[in-house]
Structures are given as structure tokens and as C-alpha cells.
Amino acid sequence: MTDATLTETRTSADAAAWWRQAAVYQIYPRSFADANGDGLGDVPGILSRVDYLADLGIDAVWLSPFYPSELADGGYDVADYRDVDPRLGTLADFDAMVAALHARGIHVIVDIVPNHSSDQHEWFQEALAAGRGSAARERYIFRDGSGPDGAEPPTDWISVFGGSAWERVEDGQWYLHTFAVEQPDFNWDHQEVRDDFLQTLRFWSDRGVDGFRVDVAHLLTKDLSEPLPSQAELDAMDRTSGTHPTTDRDDVHEIYATWREVFDSYDPPRTAVAEAWVATPERRARYASAAGLGQAFNFDLLVADFDAEQFRGIIDDNLQQAQRSGSSTTWVLSNHDVTRHATRYGLAPLEGRAVKQGTEWVAAGGPADMLDREQGLRRARAASLFMFGLPGSAYLYQGEELGLQEVAEITPEQRQDPGFFRGAAFDGLGRDGCRVPLPWTADGVSFGFGPAEAHLPQPAWFADYAVDAEAADPSSTLALYREALRLRHPLQTGETLEWIETGRADVLRFARPNGWQVVANFGTEPFDLGADAADVVLSSADLDGALLPGEATAWIAPAGLLG
Numbered sequence: 001m002t003d004a005t006l007t008e009t010r011t012s013a014d015a016a017a018w019w020r021q022a023a024v025y026q027i028y029p030r031s032f033a034d035a036n037g038d039g040l041g042d043v044p045g046i047l048s049r050v051d052y053l054a055d056l057g058i059d060a061v062w063l064s065p066f067y068p069s070e071l072a073d074g075g076y077d078v079a080d081y082r083d084v085d086p087r088l089g090t091l092a093d094f095d096a097m098v099a100a101l102h103a104r105g106i107h108v109i110v111d112i113v114p115n116h117s118s119d120q121h122e123w124f125q126e127a128l129a130a131g132r133g134s135a136a137r138e139r140y141i142f143r144d145g146s147g148p149d150g151a152e153p154p155t156d157w158i159s160v161f162g163g164s165a166w167e168r169v170e171d172g173q174w175y176l177h178t179f180a181v182e183q184p185d186f187n188w189d190h191q192e193v194r195d196d197f198l199q200t201l202r203f204w205s206d207r208g209v210d211g212f213r214v215d216v217a218h219l220l221t222k223d224l225s226e227p228l229p230s231q232a233e234l235d236a237m238d239r240t241s242g243t244h245p246t247t248d249r250d251d252v253h254e255i256y257a258t259w260r261e262v263f264d265s266y267d268p269p270r271t272a273v274a275e276a277w278v279a280t281p282e283r284r285a286r287y288a289s290a291a292g293l294g295q296a297f298n299f300d301l302l303v304a305d306f307d308a309e310q311f312r313g314i315i316d317d318n319l320q321q322a323q324r325s326g327s328s329t330t331w332v333l334s335n336h337d338v339t340r341h342a343t344r345y346g347l348a349p350l351e352g353r354a355v356k357q358g359t360e361w362v363a364a365g366g367p368a369d370m371l372d373r374e375q376g377l378r379r380a381r382a383a384s385l386f387m388f389g390l391p392g393s394a395y396l397y398q399g400e401e402l403g404l405q406e407v408a409e410i411t412p413e414q415r416q417d418p419g420f421f422r423g424a425a426f427d428g429l430g431r432d433g434c435r436v437p438l439p440w441t442a443d444g445v446s447f448g449f450g451p452a453e454a455h456l457p458q459p460a461w462f463a464d465y466a467v468d469a470e471a472a473d474p475s476s477t478l479a480l481y482r483e484a485l486r487l488r489h490p491l492q493t494g495e496t497l498e499w500i501e502t503g504r505a506d507v508l509r510f511a512r513p514n515g516w517q518v519v520a521n522f523g524t525e526p527f528d529l530g531a532d533a534a535d536v537v538l539s540s541a542d543l544d545g546a547l548l549p550g551e552a553t554a555w556i557a558p559a560g561l562l563g
Helices: 003-015 043-047 050-056 091-103 122-130 191-206 231-236 252-264 281-287 308-325 373-388 460-465 467-471 477-491 530-535
Strands: 023-027 060-063 107-112 166-168 174-176 211-214 271-274 330-332 393-397 507-511 517-521 536-539 552-556
Touching: 043 091, 050 091, 050 477, 091 107, 107 191, 191 252, 252 271, 252 281, 281 308, 308 507, 373 477, 373 517, 373 552, 460 467, 467 477, 477 536, 477 552, 530 536
Parallel strands: 023 060, 023 393, 060 107, 107 211, 211 271, 330 393
Antiparallel strands: 166 174, 507 517, 517 552, 536 552
């Protein structure tokens, strides 16, 4: 197939709901590329790598927060929702980046963080200064404490990062922070909060942003009527009725209906995808409704082993959910919050694996001496190629196209994740290990990330995964991703699949409506593709004649399908 034909196919797909089956590349800006030499990735750094992104073959980038922030939680503590952190660049830099990405046919999705702000946000600083009973405090959730002198928190609620979910301020009142102390929760019953976020959505949409990833979309609205329940009572409450006091309430969708009005006021309409950790598929479908955000993350593969039965069940379930909601599903194997899948798949199965803090353990709760890096990478390549063949959108996390492993060699003094310090360890060691800056070159002070040392330590073995080393190797993971994403555009069709019986429980095979087939061998024994081996256009490992090796995936495209 010629490059011109590929371009024509891609343009056609873009014109019709591009997001439904897009390949979206997540950028964690502070760890992608550093242009100014301060050790932090920045917006000009992203701009310097747009050709790399275009060569990769993605349809969109999703930018994790780049807003002004004290980095109490990796940028998810936002001090100003309508600006760029000065350490990361300027609005002019952002505009230049968007223009460059758009010029290469790449859409731009930005993170929006609506549940909470930074404690440095001007509203929160105003609330502290204004004192008890002030209008400024109504934008957040302030309460008097319990006990005779109010010296105890209003409830015994625990924050996501450990410790009390309440923090006392100088005049004795307490504010709610579902996450870090530096992240006070907004009061979404307040009209000014609602109006301000609509203004934020318009601000970025007017600058050319194509869509939004909505952080913890299920947490915004809360019913804090007295008496407040205890943590035990909260945990025991039904999470499927839409009436839980703090999570996945029905009334949150009133907010997203107003957001949809903003999205649909643009041509083309802006898109959105919800991060919604909810109890049932039916609850998640509401976030994916066309009247709301339009799409919701499916995180099920993040907590699955490299196992054929688990994968098939997850795929069937999520395709059915997408059909019911009228949306398309999303597939994710790695992101900024979890252990990279090349490491997960090289450890013992997730179920029953202990979780322990300590530098001798890799994240995901596995001892370092039990990590099989080669097996982990082999399985990761197979799983990624399998995922790219599924109907729906595929989300990639920066560095997975290099086969990067999790970095465990980070001392407590070097760590930044509040989950590590506050007892919520996230897979064992916190999230820093997947946020280490990328290696672009096999040598240099920061492996080409920038002219200075990176803000998180990069191990010596990063040299083997550097972009320049892999770009020169046709068998590299980078080469596999580039070819998979190149072929995915002309092959992607419809939003359904049909399973094909393989005679083996550890081998999955499906066909897409145009005859494109994907075969994944989750076992260790080779699988005979027979005559179909002649039509294999891509595989995660070399075939031995007609035999697909164990822990490998192949794409089969009948003659003529690719032109």
C-alpha cells in the first residue's frame, strides 16, 4: 500500500468520529522531553518531537496536566486551569505545539481535573483568607470539626493517598481532600464552580484542543447532609443506585450534560473520555452516553494477567457495554498510574501476589529477582499487537512503544509520588517507576531527554531501550509499534469482531468484518496457522514456518485487503 493511499484512508477516518477507533498516545509532559535543560519535560520539548509522534502513526495525543502546579501530585494539583506552568512553557508554546500536531493530522486531548484544585489556586487562597462563613469558602467543602472543641476531623474518612481526608486550617475549620492534603475538593453544588469549568472548556477548545480526558469523573458531586456517615458506613453503602454520598452519583450527569452542550457548540464537536471507577458496566455506560462525555475508559486489561480466558471475557464484556451505550470502548495496557505492562507480565500472576514497599521490590508487588524481563517484554509485545487489532480506541502510554520496563531503582529520597509517602503504594512502590523520563539516545547525561539530569533517575539499562537504538533495529518494539499503527489505519473497519475456534484454550483468534484476523498465542507451545501463515502481515515474534511461537500475536490480512 502506498503512503498516499494510507493518508487518504486516514483522512477519511478522521472525518467520521475520529475518536471511536483512534490510537491515542498519552504524554506525561514532565517526563517526555526537556527543551530548556531544567530536568523537567516541557511543551517545547513536545514540540521538538512531533515528527517522532507522526512517524509512530498515532491519531491523537493526550496530555497529562501541564498547568501551573506545585507538583504535590504530579501536576494533578492544578493552581490555574487556563495557563501553562511557567516551568513547562507558555500559552504561545502550547499554541505552537497544537498547530504542529494538527499539521501532521494528530488531534490533541488535554487532561481536565474537576474534582479538586491545588491549595495554591487563587480561590482556595481566598477561602483561607476570608475565614469562616465566607462566600469564598462555599466553593470548597469546609466543615467544623467534631469533639468539644472541634479539634477532631468531621469524620474518620480516609483519603486515597492515606491518612485523614480532612485537613484543619488556622481558624479551626476543616476542608475535604479526597486525594492529597494539597488538593482540596471543589463544592460542585456551587454555581460559580460549574460556570468556571465551562469557561475552562471553552478556553482550551478555542485554542484548538480536540477533546478532554476527565480525571476521576465519578467524584464531583457529593451529598454531605448531616449527619455524615463514618468510613465504615460509607464503605458499606450501595454504589450501584446513584445515591452514594461521595461517588458516582446520578446528579453528576447533570454537570456533564452542560459540558456536552459546550462540546457540541464546536464544529467538529469536542470529544471527552471519562476516568470513571464505578461499580457496574451500567454505571460506566452513563458516562459514555452521547448526551454526556461520550466515552469512558475501560481499565479492565490493566488488572488482568496475560491469560486468554481473562482477555476474552474482558473483550466480550466491554464490546457489549459499548454497544449498549452507543459509544466505542477503550483499551489500555499501561498509563501513568500503573506498573508498565512489560514488567507486570514478567512477574507472577497478579492474583495472590504480595504487595510490599522497599527498594528491593519492583512495582506491582514482585521481588526484583523474580522478574523475567524477556518474558515480560515478549508478552507485552503480543498483548499490544492483540489490543491494536480490537475494535475501539487504543490508548498507549509514552515509552511502551519502546518496551520500557518499570524503574524500581529509585530511592525513597528521590521519589515524588504522594502515594508512596502516605501509605497508598499503588502496586508496591508508587507511580514514579512508570513516570521516569524517556530515553531518546543511548548516551548523554539524560539519554537525550534534555541537556541536564532528569527529575527522576534513569537507570543505565535505559540505553538498550533508547529511541535511536530501536529506530535502527527492524526487530525492535518501536519498529513493531510503527508498523502496527501504520497497518491499523487501512485495516480498521467496523466496531465488531467474530471469535474463531482454535481448538486450544490458550489461543484466541478473531476476525474483523473485512476479513482481517488476529491470532494470539497466550501459551508456550507453538500454534499452527496452516495455510494462513502465507497471509501474515505482522507478528510480534518471528514465525517458524507456519508455527506461531508461544506468547506471540500475528495479524492475517487476506490477499487484496491492503491494496
